[in-house]
Amino acid sequence: MASRMADLTKLVLELQSRLTHLEGVERRAAGLEREVDRLQAENDKLVARVRELEIGFRRFVSERVPPEQLKLALEANSLVANSGVEADSAAEAPAPETGVEPAPVPAIAPQTTADAPASGSDGSDPKAERQKNRHNHGRRRKTTVPKLIVEIVPLEVQRLGMANFERIGHEDSSTLGHRRGGTIELVTRRGKYVPIVPSSKATTVATDDLQVPAALPPPPDATAPKSEGAVVVVLHEVASVPADPASKSNPFVDGAIVYYTPKLPVAGSAAPPVLIAPVPERPIHGGLVDASLLAHLFVHKFDYHTPYYRQEIEAHRRGCPNSRTNMVRWQFEAGGLLMSIADAAWKDALQRSWIGTDATGTAIRAKHKLKHGHVFVLVAPGDSVLFRYSDKYDHDTMRELFGGYQGTVVADASSVNNILFGPGKAREAGCWSHARKPFVKAFEAGEKGQSAFALKTIQDLFRLEEKLALLTPEARLEARLRQSAPLVDALLAWVDEQWPKAHDGSLARQGLVYLRNQREALREFLRDGEIPMDNNACERALRRIVKGRRNWLSHGSADHAARACAISSLIASCELHGIDPEFYLQEVLTVAPSWPANRAIELAPKHWIDTRQRLIAEGHLSYIDLARATGSRLTFRAG
Numbered sequence: 001m002a003s004r005m006a007d008l009t010k011l012v013l014e015l016q017s018r019l020t021h022l023e024g025v026e027r028r029a030a031g032l033e034r035e036v037d038r039l040q041a042e043n044d045k046l047v048a049r050v051r052e053l054e055i056g057f058r059r060f061v062s063e064r065v066p067p068e069q070l071k072l073a074l075e076a077n078s079l080v081a082n083s084g085v086e087a088d089s090a091a092e093a094p095a096p097e098t099g100v101e102p103a104p105v106p107a108i109a110p111q112t113t114a115d116a117p118a119s120g121s122d123g124s125d126p127k128a129e130r131q132k133n134r135h136n137h138g139r140r141r142k143t144t145v146p147k148l149i150v151e152i153v154p155l156e157v158q159r160l161g162m163a164n165f166e167r168i169g170h171e172d173s174s175t176l177g178h179r180r181g182g183t184i185e186l187v188t189r190r191g192k193y194v195p196i197v198p199s200s201k202a203t204t205v206a207t208d209d210l211q212v213p214a215a216l217p218p219p220p221d222a223t224a225p226k227s228e229g230a231v232v233v234v235l236h237e238v239a240s241v242p243a244d245p246a247s248k249s250n251p252f253v254d255g256a257i258v259y260y261t262p263k264l265p266v267a268g269s270a271a272p273p274v275l276i277a278p279v280p281e282r283p284i285h286g287g288l289v290d291a292s293l294l295a296h297l298f299v300h301k302f303d304y305h306t307p308y309y310r311q312e313i314e315a316h317r318r319g320c321p322n323s324r325t326n327m328v329r330w331q332f333e334a335g336g337l338l339m340s341i342a343d344a345a346w347k348d349a350l351q352r353s354w355i356g357t358d359a360t361g362t363a364i365r366a367k368h369k370l371k372h373g374h375v376f377v378l379v380a381p382g383d384s385v386l387f388r389y390s391d392k393y394d395h396d397t398m399r400e401l402f403g404g405y406q407g408t409v410v411a412d413a414s415s416v417n418n419i420l421f422g423p424g425k426a427r428e429a430g431c432w433s434h435a436r437k438p439f440v441k442a443f444e445a446g447e448k449g450q451s452a453f454a455l456k457t458i459q460d461l462f463r464l465e466e467k468l469a470l471l472t473p474e475a476r477l478e479a480r481l482r483q484s485a486p487l488v489d490a491l492l493a494w495v496d497e498q499w500p501k502a503h504d505g506s507l508a509r510q511g512l513v514y515l516r517n518q519r520e521a522l523r524e525f526l527r528d529g530e531i532p533m534d535n536n537a538c539e540r541a542l543r544r545i546v547k548g549r550r551n552w553l554s555h556g557s558a559d560h561a562a563r564a565c566a567i568s569s570l571i572a573s574c575e576l577h578g579i580d581p582e583f584y585l586q587e588v589l590t591v592a593p594s595w596p597a598n599r600a601i602e603l604a605p606k607h608w609i610d611t612r613q614r615l616i617a618e619g620h621l622s623y624i625d626l627a628r629a630t631g632s633r634l635t636f637r638a639g
Helices: 002-055 058-063 067-082 087-092 104-108 126-132 155-160 291-302 308-318 324-349 395-402 415-420 432-444 448-467 473-498 507-517 536-552 558-576 581-594 597-603 605-617 626-630
Strands: 147-152 165-179 182-195 204-206 211-213 230-234 256-260 354-364 371-380 384-390 408-410 427-429 621-625
Touching: 147 165, 147 256, 165 291, 182 308, 230 626, 256 291, 256 581, 291 308, 291 324, 291 536, 291 558, 291 581, 308 324, 324 371, 324 384, 324 558, 324 581, 324 597, 354 536, 354 558, 371 395, 371 536, 371 558, 384 395, 384 536, 384 558, 395 415, 432 448, 432 507, 448 473, 448 507, 473 507, 536 558, 558 581, 558 605, 581 597, 581 605, 597 605, 605 621, 621 626
Parallel strands: 147 182, 147 230, 354 408, 408 427
Antiparallel strands: 165 182, 204 211, 256 621, 354 371, 371 384
């Protein structure tokens, strides 16, 4: 018995210890459960905070509909359903906008259309409408892109008269264009026509090809289906010509749509049973972009220095989203079309008696880091301002760009240019602006006595040149020999005198070295009255590249850089001739796809005014002045 009692006592003690352990486990489990609840609450707070941060503004949190109001609204709907009110009537009542807290009474008693607090004609809340038409950041929402439908009638139908044909349908071709103020959807509608077979009883008038019925059918624009919200015009009825196409302030204040009809071979076969106008050529084959939009994008990037990512933001705000990827692709394709014109202009500029050239750097994107490239400029005064891209800046590049030129080249004293000069090659003309720079640095560094005479003499040379700017080359050369030549001789004599006295390493000595080494090149402007005494025209032209690279930073590849230089060349040349570059690019991109390659120089800004006037006189170039044709009814923003 004693042993059994001991075993039972031991068992009881073991059970008690286990019970104690279980109680401890339960207490720990309860503590863990409380900790889980606490962590869950903290997690909910963090999630709510993250959502607030994702929204971006705390004010949107107050615009959420509280659960209590939702419950009251549901109870009100149930009361309406029980009272026999039809659901359709309730659906017709204006619903409150999200974020506007309704009053307590209307939340329980549903508001009918007659009781709606409205100031608009349709019962809508003006404040809610204004809130609806704005982005979260306060700007206007996207709006509908205006549509312009241009009907093109086949030339055969226009020649024989629309009364001889019956319209049986049409085909539409849509593109994205641009007018001064925003993007526009341009739809080219090509009507289909079949000849009318006159009945034997009808009174007719004989013609060479067809019988014209006495009863004329309605015009095609009257029978064509009308598109809601679109302006429909007929090309041959609204075609116009700019009054002053060469001026920067052209009369097309709202923009113009350009149509080009190239010369087509005359088919020897009989006329087809169904006549339809050919599809107008596009700058990018198969692309959905019009030349007007391409011109707008290119001018804003290469003339106003607005990168494509900023134009992408503007396009989204105007209601026609357009990615920068599309813009870069369009630039590459259309730039290849314009390169032939820029290349022809480059060859034409090398026929001048003198040119100016210089170069600057640009960045090209590579796999791991940016690659350094070079943009060369060629200024042919009165003709063109042209740019070329090259990976290198060496003798081979200069030989490739200017090889064979035997005129006078105005350039700086770079050793890379020496390959162009020599017997049977070009003559070198120096730049007095570059000669002045070392003395300016020396004067600012305290070497005033060693540089003052050079600065004063060069200043007198520039002042004399300013007075001679309006003279003829012959009169300018005579004045230079009489007034400028003595100053140059005195300066070069001073250089020979100061050369032994100058200290090695001084800034003034650098200026003396430049004048000694370039004395013949700097005297070149005294041999020809057309040659300028500086290369500032090239320096000013390169500002376009420098300002641009500060904004768009780099080019995608060497091919992209070459096409960008071609577009920049045409824009800069347009400004040289006083032509609106955006209107010029719109016209040229319309004509260039079918233009003969061996006549590309005729599309250069130098010859474009004469070329376009000839095309207009021949009936190959037509224009639609949107301001006159539509009465400026094309709107781009709501409200």
